[in-house]
Amino acid sequence: MDKIKRLDSNLLGRLLKDIEKPGRYINNEIGTKSKSPGTIKDFQSLILMALVFPDIYEVGMSNLGLQILYDIINKQECFSAERVFSPWIDFEEKLRREKVKIFSLENRIFLNSFDLIGFTVQHEFLYTNILNILDMGGISIRTGDRKNKFPLVCAGGPAIVNPQPLSRFMDFFVIGDGEEVVISILQRVKKYRDNNKDKNWFLQEISKLDGIYVPGFYKFYYYPDGRIKSIEPGKKVKKAVVKNLNEFEIVEDPIIPNIKVVHDRFAVEIMRGCSRGCRFCQAGIIYRPVRKREVNSLVRQSIAGLKKTGYDEISFLSLSSSDYSEIGHLLDKITDSSKHGRLSVSMPSMRLDSLNLKLFELIQSGRKTGLTFAPEAGSQRMRNIINKNIEEKEMLDCIKMAFSSGWEKIKLYFMIGLPYENDKDIYEITLLVEKIIAAAREKLSGKKLARLKINISINAFCPKPFTPFQWAAYDNPENLDSKFDYILKNVPKRYVNINWTDSRKSRIECALARGNDRVGEVIESVWKNGARFDNWTDFFKLSVWEEEFKKAGLDIDFFTTRNLSKDEILPWDIIDIGISKEFLLKEYDRAKECL
Amino acid sequence: MTELKNVCETRIRFKFYKKDEFKYLSHLDISRIMTRAIRRAELEIKYSLGYNPKPKIGFSPPTPLGVESMAEYADVLLEGNIDESAFKKKLNLELKPQMQISEAREISGKIDNLMNAAAVVLYGFELNICSSDNKDLLKRFYAGLKEDLTTGSDFCHSIFDLKIMPVEGSSDILLLKLFGYAKIFKEENNEIFKFNNFYGFFKNWLKEYCVNIKDVKKEELFVLSGGILKTPMEIV
Numbered sequence: 001m002d003k004i005k006r007l008d009s010n011l012l013g014r015l016l017k018d019i020e021k022p023g024r025y026i027n028n029e030i031g032t033k034s035k036s037p038g039t040i041k042d043f044q045s046l047i048l049m050a051l052v053f054p055d056i057y058e059v060g061m062s063n064l065g066l067q068i069l070y071d072i073i074n075k076q077e078c079f080s081a082e083r084v085f086s087p088w089i090d091f092e093e094k095l096r097r098e099k100v101k102i103f104s105l106e107n108r109i110f111l112n113s114f115d116l117i118g119f120t121v122q123h124e125f126l127y128t129n130i131l132n133i134l135d136m137g138g139i140s141i142r143t144g145d146r147k148n149k150f151p152l153v154c155a156g157g158p159a160i161v162n163p164q165p166l167s168r169f170m171d172f173f174v175i176g177d178g179e180e181v182v183i184s185i186l187q188r189v190k191k192y193r194d195n196n197k198d199k200n201w202f203l204q205e206i207s208k209l210d211g212i213y214v215p216g217f218y219k220f221y222y223y224p225d226g227r228i229k230s231i232e233p234g235k236k237v238k239k240a241v242v243k244n245l246n247e248f249e250i251v252e253d254p255i256i257p258n259i260k261v262v263h264d265r266f267a268v269e270i271m272r273g274c275s276r277g278c279r280f281c282q283a284g285i286i287y288r289p290v291r292k293r294e295v296n297s298l299v300r301q302s303i304a305g306l307k308k309t310g311y312d313e314i315s316f317l318s319l320s321s322s323d324y325s326e327i328g329h330l331l332d333k334i335t336d337s338s339k340h341g342r343l344s345v346s347m348p349s350m351r352l353d354s355l356n357l358k359l360f361e362l363i364q365s366g367r368k369t370g371l372t373f374a375p376e377a378g379s380q381r382m383r384n385i386i387n388k389n390i391e392e393k394e395m396l397d398c399i400k401m402a403f404s405s406g407w408e409k410i411k412l413y414f415m416i417g418l419p420y421e422n423d424k425d426i427y428e429i430t431l432l433v434e435k436i437i438a439a440a441r442e443k444l445s446g447k448k449l450a451r452l453k454i455n456i457s458i459n460a461f462c463p464k465p466f467t468p469f470q471w472a473a474y475d476n477p478e479n480l481d482s483k484f485d486y487i488l489k490n491v492p493k494r495y496v497n498i499n500w501t502d503s504r505k506s507r508i509e510c511a512l513a514r515g516n517d518r519v520g521e522v523i524e525s526v527w528k529n530g531a532r533f534d535n536w537t538d539f540f541k542l543s544v545w546e547e548e549f550k551k552a553g554l555d556i557d558f559f560t561t562r563n564l565s566k567d568e569i570l571p572w573d574i575i576d577i578g579i580s581k582e583f584l585l586k587e588y589d590r591a592k593e594c595l
Numbered sequence: 596m597t598e599l600k601n602v603c604e605t606r607i608r609f610k611f612y613k614k615d616e617f618k619y620l621s622h623l624d625i626s627r628i629m630t631r632a633i634r635r636a637e638l639e640i641k642y643s644l645g646y647n648p649k650p651k652i653g654f655s656p657p658t659p660l661g662v663e664s665m666a667e668y669a670d671v672l673l674e675g676n677i678d679e680s681a682f683k684k685k686l687n688l689e690l691k692p693q694m695q696i697s698e699a700r701e702i703s704g705k706i707d708n709l710m711n712a713a714a715v716v717l718y719g720f721e722l723n724i725c726s727s728d729n730k731d732l733l734k735r736f737y738a739g740l741k742e743d744l745t746t747g748s749d750f751c752h753s754i755f756d757l758k759i760m761p762v763e764g765s766s767d768i769l770l771l772k773l774f775g776y777a778k779i780f781k782e783e784n785n786e787i788f789k790f791n792n793f794y795g796f797f798k799n800w801l802k803e804y805c806v807n808i809k810d811v812k813k814e815e816l817f818v819l820s821g822g823i824l825k826t827p828m829e830i831v
Binding site for chain 2: 012016017022023025026027028030256258259260264307308309310311312341342
């Protein structure tokens, strides 16, 4: 490869002048592990990988997956990984004005000097940021335009289980768990470089690995109406799965950000996968099978990690932490390891029933923040349809108990526009909120009642690939808006704060999630029209997205408000996620049985 | 009882710098980094009592973002009997080279908290004239500065003292003592400079006289003790 090009260190000061939160761009945190030209004799011989998180530093540094891959790669002698995040708008302007390419944090290496660039993609609204980063790195965004052998560009993460919308931009995709496959990939990159093989050889080699999808090796044929006629070859790409999580120790010495990030705490994954079968939930399917970490080593490594990092908060992560069988034991051991009140423990995605509330008491000693419930639907009928098996009585009992033990802040998540939804289901959302307020009146005294806060977050249901509801239609925005208006009008005003994502924005998200490779053209032109940070309401350009779909001759409704037919070939059918289409169909049918 | 208390806890005042990339970190970032480093060094900070216990550590007033500082101070109350030099050594192992402790001293008597005590801050910076052949401009700049000092502008309230050290070529090093945060000044005169934006503060001046400043550095901090300015370490 060419000589590695780096940012002149004198330039950084000039670039950072008048930039918001310059701490995002300065590296030098405790726990960085990239090899450096100063300490490695033959830095040029290393395979360099850029781990790119296409969002700002504060969001990217809160992602455990990034820390895990960073740790695994940098433990290897011949490989080195460095981090790249999306620069904020002001810094992008500065870099473009000064004609400086985007660079990695650690050794400030320009993006196009890396051998491999790997994007981790958490959601669909990061697609434009990906193109923007490639462009800022002086790299052609389309794989067909990248004639040089390096850098190779790939993507992984939950949002690319349907890789098609990004397929024209990526040399290959990594589907599934990255821990093992990332090393296999880098070994082949090394062979490719050291033996001066051609690109096709490399892509052939990695396509033999589980989890690797090379879009260039597949051809999609379409019917005139836009549905897929056939995909060739038909052989599916099997998701990469780490069989035993315990073989990978948790990262005891992660990078500790210098500035405040979204999740500023020591994070530990206790379990991967979820045994509950909510029919709308993509994570519940794509992270299967359920694999749990062994509790004693978890305790040992968590205590060691807290000591090494100096964090005063630990977070136990999984899709459903209360389903971890030894959760009580784990919490006991961790809280016992530190002085009372010095360590906070947080556990997102905890199923709230009366049993678990006791656990909450244990971990929230003293400080009571907020409790989050995700009933998702207002009526029992609808909760049965989506297979969110939680009974209203159980939920209300738990909320009452929470009020009695001093909680005053509650957050509720609901979805509207779910399959088979009717007016009564919407009405029951308002009813449930009323019941919760009644419970609060019963349990909270005057002063505390005055402080009661119920934050309600309402989202439009968006059918996602590999879920039993993947065939279901996205409700049309007019319906969604009137349903939301109804809730807004009829829900008690006092104590309640409602939050709603624009139904037309969610429709774009849905079109991207269920999109085919032609949607890539839209992403490209929207980005060229200035779109980035689409997830930020201030920056989301709805009219540009709608306009560009039209210009590309694609009907948004084709991807969204249409019920996909069951015998139709879906853009993501090329991926074998480990769960059969028959199973998903059966689950979809079972939802109907609940009517 | 008092004796027992002395054995159980140690109060330490320490001075540290933040330079190079670390000048881009805010006051809150720095205090978070320091608190975590203390925990990593297995030194135990005492916590306040009450509903929401807070670690007993207090810092000197913030240095503006983007300005290096050789004189950051903090007071910390630690569990146990901790030797000041061991404290410095242990903690420095847990800190990056851009932020290191230069001095640590055990506090025995009663002492004012740093936020309220800081009376005067000494800044140093290099002054460059844009066109190198015009040393005359520099003279006019100094004249302007003196005039500002005497005419009672907002700016004059902030300047306590000014020293100019000529260096080679077309630049000088300016040492500027500015009034700080001390309680006494806050009460007497609420127009005191808040250090929020050092460059903004100088901007008009610089434009008028066509000069550049670079390498702004917080050099030292002074507190009033018995009517005299002393460094926070001198009064321990």
